[in-house]
Amino acid sequence: QVHLVQSGAEVKKPGSSVKVSCKASGDTSNIYAISWVRQAPGQGLEWMGSIIDVLGRTHYKQNFQGRVTFTADEVSKTAYMELNSVRLEDTAVYFCTRGLIAGHMKFWGQGTLVVVSS
Amino acid sequence: DIQVTQSPASLSASVGDRVTITCQASQDINNYLNWFQQKPGQPPKLLMYDASTLETGVPSRFSGSGSGTNFTFTITSLRPEDIATYYCQQYQNLPPEVTFGPGTKVDLK
Numbered sequence: 001q002v003h004l005v006q007s008g009a010e011v012k013k014p015g016s017s018v019k020v021s022c023k024a025s026g027d028t029s030n031i032y033a034i035s036w037v038r039q040a041p042g043q044g045l046e047w048m049g050s051i052i053d054v055l056g057r058t059h060y061k062q063n064f065q066g067r068v069t070f071t072a073d074e075v076s077k078t079a080y081m082e083l084n085s086v087r088l089e090d091t092a093v094y095f096c097t098r099g100l101i102a103g104h105m106k107f108w109g110q111g112t113l114v115v116v117s118s
Numbered sequence: 119d120i121q122v123t124q125s126p127a128s129l130s131a132s133v134g135d136r137v138t139i140t141c142q143a144s145q146d147i148n149n150y151l152n153w154f155q156q157k158p159g160q161p162p163k164l165l166m167y168d169a170s171t172l173e174t175g176v177p178s179r180f181s182g183s184g185s186g187t188n189f190t191f192t193i194t195s196l197r198p199e200d201i202a203t204y205y206c207q208q209y210q211n212l213p214p215e216v217t218f219g220p221g222t223k224v225d226l227k
Contacts, residue, residue: 035216037162037218044205044218044219044220045154045156045162045205045218045221046218047216047217047218050214050216052214059213059214062119095161095162101209101211101214102209102211102214102216103150103152103207103208103209103210103211103214103216104152104167104209105152105154105164106164106173108161108163109161110161111161
């Protein structure tokens, strides 16, 4: 079993950056894919992209390309999502997930609320 | 990009009812279709993967079927703890692409 714990809520000004962490505990040796999913208030789920393998190769959804960066440190079992130039519409709960492949989101963090407000 | 539609957007049912949700992909996705349950204030929970395989520990009243572009998710006998929003999700592996359906909110009549 794998448990994911994310960093706490953030309040950001438009144009700034936010970095969310996701620390895993348990056996992560065969679940390399780390995906980030966000959910705006009262809305559905949106996949942002994934780290797809143990080499740390990333794939970003096109509309986040150039504005988001995923990193992962397998020693500390911590993944990070950094979103730059945040906008009001980036206000959402951000989830990290892990699974064998990007599409198999078996384990989820508790979510991190990011509020963008002027 | 592959689009995913889901219906109905919401439904009301009684305890013991059979509940069916459908999901349609904009192109053939083989069986690369998962189903999630999300309760308010919680992260989604993976219930079903690859269209019809029940995730470990998920009750057998949940089932899924379909292949290609049309998929169905069924709760054979609704229980109060099943009240939630259900999402289908398609995925492609190389390169990765994931799309969620818009969700179906299930509540008690």
